[in-house]
Amino acid sequence: MRLIVCIKQVPATTKVKINPETNTLIREGVESIINPFDTYALEEGVRIKERMGDGVVTVLSMGPPQVESALKESVSLGADEGILLSDRAFAGADTLATSYALSMAVKKIGDFGLIICGKQAVDGDTAQVAPELSERLDIPFVAYVRKIVEITNEKAVVERMTDHGYDVIELPLPAVITVVKDINEPRIASLKGKMRARKAAITVWTAKDVQADEELIGLSGSPTKVIKIFAPKSRGKGVSITGEPPEIVDTLYGHLKDGHII
Amino acid sequence: MDYFFTEEQQMIRDTAREIAEKKIVPVRAELDEKGEFPTEIMKTCAESDLFGLYIPEEYGGFGGGIYENVIAIEELSRACIGVSVSFAGSGLGAYPILLCGSEEQKKKYLPQIASGEKLAAFGLTEANAGSDAGGVQTTARLDGNEYVLNGTKQWITNGGEAGIYTVIAITDKNKGARGASCFIVEKCTQGFSFGKKENKMGIRASATRELVFEDCRIPKENIIGKEGIGFIVAMKTLDNSRPGIAAQGVGLAAGALDAAIDYARGRIQFGKPIISIQAVQHMLANMAVQTEAARALTYAASKYIDSGAKSISKESAFCKLFATDIAMQVTTDAVQVFGGYGYMKEYPVEKMMRDAKILQIYEGTNQIQRNVIGQALIKESAKKRR
Ligand SMILES: Cc1cc2nc3c(=O)[nH]c(=O)nc-3n(C[C@H](O)[C@H](O)[C@H](O)COP(=O)(O)OP(=O)(O)OC[C@H]3O[C@@H](n4cnc5c(N)ncnc54)[C@H](O)[C@@H]3O)c2cc1C
Numbered sequence: 001m002r003l004i005v006c007i008k009q010v011p012a013t014t015k016v017k018i019n020p021e022t023n024t025l026i027r028e029g030v031e032s033i034i035n036p037f038d039t040y041a042l043e044e045g046v047r048i049k050e051r052m053g054d055g056v057v058t059v060l061s062m063g064p065p066q067v068e069s070a071l072k073e074s075v076s077l078g079a080d081e082g083i084l085l086s087d088r089a090f091a092g093a094d095t096l097a098t099s100y101a102l103s104m105a106v107k108k109i110g111d112f113g114l115i116i117c118g119k120q121a122v123d124g125d126t127a128q129v130a131p132e133l134s135e136r137l138d139i140p141f142v143a144y145v146r147k148i149v150e151i152t153n154e155k156a157v158v159e160r161m162t163d164h165g166y167d168v169i170e171l172p173l174p175a176v177i178t179v180v181k182d183i184n185e186p187r188i189a190s191l192k193g194k195m196r197a198r199k200a201a202i203t204v205w206t207a208k209d210v211q212a213d214e215e216l217i218g219l220s221g222s223p224t225k226v227i228k229i230f231a232p233k234s235r236g237k238g239v240s241i242t243g244e245p246p247e248i249v250d251t252l253y254g255h256l257k258d259g260h261i262i
Numbered sequence: 263m264d265y266f267f268t269e270e271q272q273m274i275r276d277t278a279r280e281i282a283e284k285k286i287v288p289v290r291a292e293l294d295e296k297g298e299f300p301t302e303i304m305k306t307c308a309e310s311d312l313f314g315l316y317i318p319e320e321y322g323g324f325g326g327g328i329y330e331n332v333i334a335i336e337e338l339s340r341a342c343i344g345v346s347v348s349f350a351g352s353g354l355g356a357y358p359i360l361l362c363g364s365e366e367q368k369k370k371y372l373p374q375i376a377s378g379e380k381l382a383a384f385g386l387t388e389a390n391a392g393s394d395a396g397g398v399q400t401t402a403r404l405d406g407n408e409y410v411l412n413g414t415k416q417w418i419t420n421g422g423e424a425g426i427y428t429v430i431a432i433t434d435k436n437k438g439a440r441g442a443s444c445f446i447v448e449k450c451t452q453g454f455s456f457g458k459k460e461n462k463m464g465i466r467a468s469a470t471r472e473l474v475f476e477d478c479r480i481p482k483e484n485i486i487g488k489e490g491i492g493f494i495v496a497m498k499t500l501d502n503s504r505p506g507i508a509a510q511g512v513g514l515a516a517g518a519l520d521a522a523i524d525y526a527r528g529r530i531q532f533g534k535p536i537i538s539i540q541a542v543q544h545m546l547a548n549m550a551v552q553t554e555a556a557r558a559l560t561y562a563a564s565k566y567i568d569s570g571a572k573s574i575s576k577e578s579a580f581c582k583l584f585a586t587d588i589a590m591q592v593t594t595d596a597v598q599v600f601g602g603y604g605y606m607k608e609y610p611v612e613k614m615m616r617d618a619k620i621l622q623i624y625e626g627t628n629q630i631q632r633n634v635i636g637q638a639l640i641k642e643s644a645k646k647r648r
Contacts, residue, residue: 188280191311191324194273 001055001113001153001173003045005079006102006130007038009063009070010123018231034070037118039077040179043186045116046078048151056080058109062090062101068202076189076197083109087206089218095124097221099132104210106137113153115176119144127178134176142169146182263554265561267333274330277310278337286341293344293467294613297459299423300345300467307338307349308378316353317360322373327568328502332509332560339513340520343617344467346513348381350506351419351468354625355382357499358428358444362487367446371426380425384503385415385473386496393630395430395496396439400475402431407482409433409445411453411475419624421471422456425449429473430496433489442492446484453478464616500625501574502567504582507625508560511585514621515553518589518596518614522546525600525609536599545599549592556585576638583631586621593618 011030019026034042042059049055059074061067062085071082085105093101106115115134120127127143134141146166147159153173160167161180189197207217215221241251256262267275285303293300307313315330317323324330331353338346356375359367374380391397400413411431418427427447434441447454457472486495523546526537536542563581567574593615597604604611622628 188277188284188306188310190309191273191277194277195270198269 001048001052002109002111003048003055003057004106004109004112004115005038005042005045005057005059005074006115006117006133007042007059007061007070007074008035008118008121008123009033009061009067010035010121018229020231032066032070034073035118035121035123037120037122037179037181039118039186040181040183041116041118042074042077042079043184044148044179045114046187047184048114048148049078052151055113058083058112060102060105060109061085062093062098062105064091065204068204071202072197072200073189075200076193077187078193082200082202084202084204085206085210086204087208089207089212089214092219092222093217094222094224095126095128095132096223097217097219099129099136100216100221101207101210101212102129102133103136104212105205106133108205108210113173114151114156115174117176117178119178119180130176130178137174137176140171140175141177142171142175143178145177145179148183263558265557270326271330271333274312274315274326274333275337278312278334279340281306281310281312282337282341286338286345290342290345290467291607291610291613293342295466295607297461297466299469300348301423303345304348304378304381312349313352313378314372314376317356317372317376321368322376324376327564328505329561329564329568332505332564335506335509336513336516336557336560339510340517342467343510343514343621344465346510347419347465347468347620348423350503350510351383352378352381352424353506354384354499354503355420355424355426355428357502358384358486358495359446361498361502362444362491362495363446364483364486366483367486371446375426381420381423382426382428383418383420383424383473384499385418385421385427385429387416387418388414389416393627395493398430398432398442400429400431401435402433402443402445404433404482405479408479409482409485411445411447411478411480413475414457415473415475417460417470418473419468419470421469421473422459423469427454427473428486428499429475430492431475433492437490439493440490442496443489444486444492444495445480446486447475447478447480451478451480463619464613465620497575501578504578504625504631505560505564505567507621508556508563508581508585511582511587511589511618511621512553512557512560514589514614514618515549515556515585515592518593518611519546519549519553521609521611521614522549522596522599525603529601529603542599545595549595552588552592556581556588560585573638575634579626579631579634579638582625583628583635586618587628589621590618 009032012033017026045057049057057079059071059079059082065086067084085101090101117130131141142160144161145158146161150157155172157170160169241248285306312334314323315326319325335346335350359371375382388398402409402411429445429447430442432441433443453476455474460470526542527535529536560581563577566577596611597615600611603609
């Protein structure tokens, strides 16, 4: 069975800063990493292959040429091949245009059993691409999978995390799922994996290669318009009140009164 | 400092560093406290292909040398030398086979060690044979197609955890140093058992046990080389493994230095971070210089040995002696930089200082290293005079 893992290269989040004048992300000098949630998707793909005894793990990403490094890293972590959708025409894509481009690439790849994505990307935080992709391909979708209980060529039984517990869902394949952190602990790349990645050739496809409609990709295919990005004002340090409950209540009451809140 | 690693060496360092940071640092205090063997971490090292760095590719290894192994050991040691000795101890146990074993022995045992499927251990020391290895009393008697082993080895790293043991035993009491031989003994051989795990001052995550042989029968072909060369095998083994202990010292010192710098930047006394106090800076400067010098010597000695040089005892002893004395010094100074907090278990440096002490003792005490160096100097001088 072919497993397709969709990954996104994102800036290492803790280091992201916003330019206060232009309100845009400062990307210069910020290290790029594989979206952390996608590393769980990749690990799960590799584990399914290991569990089933055979299969191919294809990692797919859309982005600028430097995303090749993320795909090579994926090979070091157990993927068999990497495909990069890279073309100026894809630039400026929102989730709708992204899912369209990815769906065209998936159609070109052809036969597959399962598409695995991370639950969301840590830069945009939309969690939209995976469900949109399943719509585009007209196949079942389950989000927030925390365990794959059973998987065959025809179907999968998965546990979907909910606020209060989990659902057990059986779905026919092919399908799309997104996974949460609880599903596994991603491995550390082995030396052999890194050696393999060094030699791995990453396939690059343009918009033409996947026969994408130019109206539906990149900026022109993106109905989302970003009006403004701003950094929320920092709220300053909070006050922590300690002591016995009656004391705490008294102190709190004092604070509220002093602040003319009550 | 940049040592101009090859791309492969950088990969080894990055892999070992990732294991150290993600897998060792979060659990090292608990492993130390409980004296628990790092089974999971050893598994990760195996899955990451680290166990075969110095083993040729034909036996399932990475095809590197001592230098590559040293790079990995140093990185693991930054986090915990109780863990890194369990890793390095497997190499110590493997060297007799790699250096002096037959083709059949290499084919049979090295792939299992390179893959990390089995750990190895080396058994030389006994209750009455420490620095004086000649005092070994364990015996091996040939009986038909088998050797029969009797005796007890003491303080063997990876004892009970390893699957493959290389053991020194006396085959001919009358021949003195030429009466010893080296054997491969597999775990679960009848007549081979283990003593209790020692309760140690430091490197508490590592397993140190007795190996007990009671009429333990092993196939005749498990002898390494031939009868009588046991001490030669042991000395060759230690010459090759000692840079690994030096690397433990370098990594440990580097870890302690990092911790001390971080702490000194954050600790406020007299209204400013203590790192702005010159007396503290000077301590840190000394620690940094010593650590770098130890690293440079350890790398240089490793490369020298990997070059195929014939006499390596002196160089091997150089780096073991220097780097481990420095690890003791730097970890002690790190506790000093931390002050009273450094003495508490909430911070990692008290453990580092406890751990450091063993480096000056095992694989030949540092007095013995000086003896080795002294003897080499005499030999070299005599050669020149001739
Ligand atoms: C935690 C741990 C793990 C170990 N792991 C292993 C292992 O895996 N395999 C193994 O075979 N052994 C192992 N050992 C044993 C270790 O190598 C010995 O402890 C070491 O060689 C010293 O021997 P000893 O302890 O008997 O000290 P002794 O030989 O009794 O020495 C006592 C003191 O006398 C000094 N001294 C003795 N002789 C001389 C001399 N000729 N010149 C100058 N000074 C001298 C020593 O330097 C030391 O200071 C381990 C030991 C420990 C504690």
